[in-house]
Amino acid sequence: MGIVYVNGEFVSTEEAKVSVYDRGLLYGDGVFEGIRAYNGRVFKLDEHIDRLYESAHSILIDIPLTKEEFKENLAETIRRNQLRDSYIRPIVTRGIKGLGIDPWDAMSPTVIIIADKINLYSSKMYEEGISAVCASTIRNNPNACNPQIKSLNYLNSALAKFEAYLAGADEALFLNPQGYVVEAAVDNLFIYTKEGVLITPPTYLGALRGITRDAVIAIARDKGIPVKEEPFTRHSLYNAVESFLTGTAAEIIPLVKVDGRVIGDGRPGKVTRDIMAAYRELTKTSGYPVY
Ligand code: PXG
Numbered sequence: 001m002g003i004v005y006v007n008g009e010f011v012s013t014e015e016a017k018v019s020v021y022d023r024g025l026l027y028g029d030g031v032f033e034g035i036r037a038y039n040g041r042v043f044k045l046d047e048h049i050d051r052l053y054e055s056a057h058s059i060l061i062d063i064p065l066t067k068e069e070f071k072e073n074l075a076e077t078i079r080r081n082q083l084r085d086s087y088i089r090p091i092v093t094r095g096i097k098g099l100g101i102d103p104w105d106a107m108s109p110t111v112i113i114i115a116d117k118i119n120l121y122s123s124k125m126y127e128e129g130i131s132a133v134c135a136s137t138i139r140n141n142p143n144a145c146n147p148q149i150k151s152l153n154y155l156n157s158a159l160a161k162f163e164a165y166l167a168g169a170d171e172a173l174f175l176n177p178q179g180y181v182v183e184a185a186v187d188n189l190f191i192y193t194k195e196g197v198l199i200t201p202p203t204y205l206g207a208l209r210g211i212t213r214d215a216v217i218a219i220a221r222d223k224g225i226p227v228k229e230e231p232f233t234r235h236s237l238y239n240a241v242e243s244f245l246t247g248t249a250a251e252i253i254p255l256v257k258v259d260g261r262v263i264g265d266g267r268p269g270k271v272t273r274d275i276m277a278a279y280r281e282l283t284k285t286s287g288y289p290v291y
Helices: 023-027 045-058 067-080 123-128 155-167 211-222 234-238 270-285
Strands: 003-006 009-012 030-032 035-038 086-093 110-116 130-134 171-175 181-184 188-192 198-200 227-229 242-247 251-258
Touching (some): 009 067, 023 086, 030 045, 045 067, 045 086, 045 211, 067 086, 067 110, 123 251, 130 155, 181 234, 188 211, 188 234, 198 211, 211 227, 211 242, 211 251, 211 270, 234 251, 242 270, 251 270
Parallel strands (some): 130 171, 130 251
Antiparallel strands (some): 003 009, 003 110, 035 086, 086 110, 171 181, 181 188, 188 198, 188 242, 242 251
């Protein structure tokens, strides 16, 4: 049985419970992260912890732990579960208060850290690429709850995933309110153009500033590939030479068909495969040691 960190204590999965009055449940009033550990080392831990604290700061939640304490508790959760390869889900909610939306006077935040395994895409999907549809559900307007905040309300992403499922595609892509392509349901998106430029939508359009996205930008620049953060439409995506999605869980997965249009020659391209290999190497050779 697994061990979960809940408010300073390590308890069994069965005992790990939150109140039905927790605002995380009642209003999605909280934030989270999705982190991976490879062979006993947590990949990009500082970046994930910084983003967690920034999400919390933006919605006026004061996490009752220093970043160092948070990292140590996270590492201890992995150790208690004796995991080397793991998916870690820290969650912070505003805590408990009576019914009513008014967020003031909530009691202390609820802090949860789960360390477990995840289901990945099949190896066939990494080798052959996946398909996607542009969802009719659009990315949240940045003037509503900003998509930079990894809040506990992922209903928009879940609805987009349903659209993909109902259309028989593997993934869903989001357009923003202006019709630019911004990202996938829970992954960032890149295209490689016939001019030899790697392009990803700018975060101000409503894309999350993904940590895998940042790592891919650094890898590509290192390889001398020109990278731009620039808005583009579905037309540019349909006519790209290559495309792929990036995310902590998905890592880098080739995208070979969108809305029935074949991307490039319909197979994962060379640039995509080179970046996949470099990313894999980075996950093996860096990270916060747990043991
Ligand atoms: N966009 C969105 C909206 C995300 O939630 C990413 C991009 C990729 O970011 P990182 O930092 O991981 O490169 C995310 C984060 C899942 C799952 O179950 C994945 C995320 C969030 C929630 C669940 O695969 N990815």
